[in-house]
Each structure stands twice: as C-alpha cells, then as structure tokens.
Amino acid sequence: MTAMARKQIRGEALRERVLDIALELFSKQGYFNTSIHDIRRQAQVSIGAIYHHFESKEALARGLYLQLLDRIDAEIDAILMEQERCLARSRAVVSLLFELTEAEPQVMQFVLLAKHSEYLPDEPPICSSSPFVRMRQVLEEGIVAGEVRQMEPWVAATAMFGGAMRMMNLRLDGALQKPLPSYLDEVVECGWRAVLT
Amino acid sequence: MTAMARKQIRGEALRERVLDIALELFSKQGYFNTSIHDIRRQAQVSIGAIYHHFESKEALARGLYLQLLDRIDAEIDAILMEQERCLARSRAVVSLLFELTEAEPQVMQFVLLAKHSEYLPDEPPICSSSPFVRMRQVLEEGIVAGEVRQMEPWVAATAMFGGAMRMMNLRLDGALQKPLPSYLDEVVECGWRAVLT
DNA sequence: GTCTATAATCCGATAGAC
DNA sequence: GTCTATCGGATTATAGAC
Numbered sequence: 001m002t003a004m005a006r007k008q009i010r011g012e013a014l015r016e017r018v019l020d021i022a023l024e025l026f027s028k029q030g031y032f033n034t035s036i037h038d039i040r041r042q043a044q045v046s047i048g049a050i051y052h053h054f055e056s057k058e059a060l061a062r063g064l065y066l067q068l069l070d071r072i073d074a075e076i077d078a079i080l081m082e083q084e085r086c087l088a089r090s091r092a093v094v095s096l097l098f099e100l101t102e103a104e105p106q107v108m109q110f111v112l113l114a115k116h117s118e119y120l121p122d123e124p125p126i127c128s129s130s131p132f133v134r135m136r137q138v139l140e141e142g143i144v145a146g147e148v149r150q151m152e153p154w155v156a157a158t159a160m161f162g163g164a165m166r167m168m169n170l171r172l173d174g175a176l177q178k179p180l181p182s183y184l185d186e187v188v189e190c191g192w193r194a195v196l197t
Numbered sequence: 198m199t200a201m202a203r204k205q206i207r208g209e210a211l212r213e214r215v216l217d218i219a220l221e222l223f224s225k226q227g228y229f230n231t232s233i234h235d236i237r238r239q240a241q242v243s244i245g246a247i248y249h250h251f252e253s254k255e256a257l258a259r260g261l262y263l264q265l266l267d268r269i270d271a272e273i274d275a276i277l278m279e280q281e282r283c284l285a286r287s288r289a290v291v292s293l294l295f296e297l298t299e300a301e302p303q304v305m306q307f308v309l310l311a312k313h314s315e316y317l318p319d320e321p322p323i324c325s326s327s328p329f330v331r332m333r334q335v336l337e338e339g340i341v342a343g344e345v346r347q348m349e350p351w352v353a354a355t356a357m358f359g360g361a362m363r364m365m366n367l368r369l370d371g372a373l374q375k376p377l378p379s380y381l382d383e384v385v386e387c388g389w390r391a392v393l394t
Numbered sequence: 395g396t397c398t399a400t401a402a403t404c405c406g407a408t409a410g411a412c
Numbered sequence: 413g414t415c416t417a418t419c420g421g422a423t424t425a426t427a428g429a430c
Contacts, residue, residue: 048397056424
C-alpha cells in the first residue's frame with residue numbers, strides 16, 4: 001500500500017494519465033514541439049513507464065487520435081439513431097460539435113484541426129474517417145429523400161457543415177468572443193438554406 | 198564567368214531558389230519534417246549560403262509565409278477594385294482560390310492549411326490576416342447594402358466561404374477527383390443562398 | 395511495471411577559409 | 413557571398429536494475 005500512499009499511479013491508470021497529458025500538450029503546443037520528456041515531467045511518470053505502454057511517440061499519438069475519433073463517431077451514431085430527417089440530423093451534429101468545442105477544446109483542436117498527416121504518415125486523411133463519412137451520408141440521404149435539392153453530394157456536405165467548421169476554427173483561434181452554441185441557430189439556418197430544395 | 202558556367206546560382210537568384218525549395222518541402226512534408234539539410238541538398242546550395250540569406254529556419258518559413266500571404270492579398274485587392282457587388286465579389290474570390298489551389302496546390306497547402314502557430318509562435322492567427330479580413334468585409338458591406346440579410350457578420354462570412362474552403366481542403370487531401378473550378382457554380386450558389394436576403 | 399542512466403542519432407546554427 | 417567542417421544540444425529509444 002505504500003505505493004498508493006505515495007499517490008503513485010500504475011497500470012491502466014498510468015496509461016490513461018499519459019494519454020490525458022499527451023492530449024493536453026499535443027493540442028496546446030503541437031506534436032513536434034512536445035517531447036517525451038515533456039509528457040514524462042507533466043504526468044510525473046518515468047520514460048520507461050511510457051515506453052512500456054506505448055511502442056513509440058508516434059504510436060502514442062495514433063492511439064490518442066483513433067480513440068478520440070471513435071468517441072466522436074459514437075456520438076454521431078447516437079444522433080443518427082435518434083433523428084430521422086436531414087435538417088434535424090444536421091442541426092444535432094452541428095450542436096454536438098459546437099458543444100464539444102466549448103467543453104473540450106483540446107479534443108477538437110487535436111482531432112479536427114491538427115495536421116495528422118505530418119506525424120501519422122500512414123493514417124488515411126481525416127476526411128475519409130467515419131465521422132466525416134457519416135456527415136456526408138446525412139446529406140446524401142437528404143437528397144434521395146427530396147429534402148435537399150439535387151446536387152453534387154460533396155458540395156452539399158461542405159455547404160451544410162463547412163460554415164460550422166470554420167466557426168469552430170475561429171473560436172479555437174480566439175477570434176470569437178461568444179461561445180459557439182450562441183451561434184447555433186444562425187449557422188444551421190445558413191447551412192440549411194444553402195442546400196434546401 | 199566560371200561560376201556561372203558551372204551553373205552555380207548566386208545572390209538574389211539563390212535566395213529565391215531556396216524559397217522555392219522550402220515551399221515545396223514544407224508543403225509536402227511539413228515544417229518539422231524538413232531539415233535545413235534537406236533544403237540544402239534539394240536546392241544544391243550550401244548551408245552557409247542559406248544562413249547568409251536567412252537568419253534562421255524559422256525566419257525562412259516566416260518570410261515565405263508573409264510573401265505568399267501578400268500575393269494572395271494583392272489578388273483579392275484587385276478583385277475588390279473590379280467588382281462592386283457582394284455576390285460578384287464573393288464569386289470572384291472563390292474562383293481565385295479554386296484556380297490557385299489547382300495551379301499551385303503547394304501555396305494553398307502551406308499558406309491556408311498549415312498550422313503556422315506551431316512554428317511561427319509570434320505570428321497572429323491567419324484568420325486575422327488581411328485576406329481573411331477583406332473576405333469578411335465583403336459580407337459586412339453586403340449586409341449594409343441590403344444585399345445580404347441582417348445577421349452576425351462572422352456567420353455570414355463563414356457561410357459564404359466556409360463551404361468553398363472545405364472543398365479546397367478535400368481537393369488537397371485527394372478526396373475530390375474533379376478540379377475545383379468545375380464545382381464553382383454550385384459552391385457559389387450554396388454560399389449565396391445561405392446569406393441571401 | 396516502473397525506474398534511472400545512457401546510447402545513438404539528428405538538428406540548427408556557427409566558425410573560419412576562400 | 414559561398415563554401416566545408418564541426419559544435420553543442422535535444423530527441424527518441426533502449427538497457428538493465430529493482
């Protein structure tokens with residue numbers, strides 16, 4: 001019990017602590033400006049412990065990236081189960097992204113805005129990841145259902161969600177003073193007008 | 198004349214050659230994956246020559262960034278002189294961005310899509326740079342003129358240009374098969390519907 | 395499983411000749 | 413102005429004790 005008494009962290013808890021700190025530093029400083037020693041110092045663990053749980057710095061970043069992407073994907077999945085119509089789905093997705101950006105800016109910074117291809121060379125581009133594919137499908141199904149006018153699906157998807165993503169970008173860069181959800185109605189209305197029949 | 202006979206490059210020509218190669222490598226591999234030695238090798242110049250023209254690797258990247266930003270700004274300036282109305286201006290800007298992305302993908306990759314804050318920590322975020330400010334002003338003036346409906350200017354600008362910028366992103370990531378200009382009409386129509394009175 | 399110490403490598407920048 | 417050679421430092425990853 002002395003180990004626990006000294007508040008040392010071990011096993012799975014240590015692994016998750018390292019992931020937490022890595023997310024914080026990667027999103028704040030970027031992958032290349034963050035050394036393994038930075039993570040070691042902030043997480044108060046040893047280099048050896050980190051390399052016991054992760055094969056390499058790149059594998060650590062990849063694990064973090066895929067885990068967070070999965071989480072977002074699960075939340076989008078839940079929305080698609082709940083909502084049937086294109087407008088309601090789109091609104092719920094934008095709302096989710098806006099809320100997440102406010103609640104966990106680091107997650108959005110790291111997952112959606114970072115240039116993963118520079119440090120995860122073998123990962124497919126994020127636009128082909130499941131959350132983005134689902135978002136495009138929302139629009140494609142809207143076209144089939146006649147809720148969205150006949151148009152190139154890529155254009156429909158970027159028209160619906162592109163403005164929202166730029167707003168997230170501006171918020172994370174400090175350009176927007178007010179929290180994103182306060183813009184939700186206007187942003188969704190713009191996106192919907194853009195694709196409406 | 199022996200130096201020229203050996204096709205050695207000197208002076209201003211060398212400086213520009215270094216900038217060219219730096220753009221190519223930075224945009225293809227990223228800033229941190231590109232070493233000064235990579236640039237030296239590809240440009241066939243010496244380390245000493247590079248450090249004679251540029252104070253540091255960071256200063257080299259900053260010079261490149263500001264130069265390309267200025268160039269885009271000048272082109273947007275020309276559009277604003279030519280066109281008076283909001284729709285025509287917006288269309289011309291999107292057209293310019295699309296053409297530029299096809300003609301010089303590296304420029305757009307490096308200027309618009311890279312995370313400059315990671316290696317140019319003292320530069321202001323790109324959303325506060327002149328081209329982006331002008332693009333927002335186009336929409337603000339459209340609101341004043343009654344061409345665009347009354348709305349939050351940030352939302353209007355992201356609604357008009359956000360979809361186009363996502364399309365550029367998709368094209369640079371290899372997701373879109375057809376060149377961007379073939380989507381111009383649809384993209385501009387979407388943006389305009391989004392903000393139309 | 396976790397630790398410390400260190401190996402092996404690479405990078406940005408400088409020195410000094412020409 | 414341009415070159416070559418090299419320094420000092422930081423980084424990732426490993427070795428081996430506990």
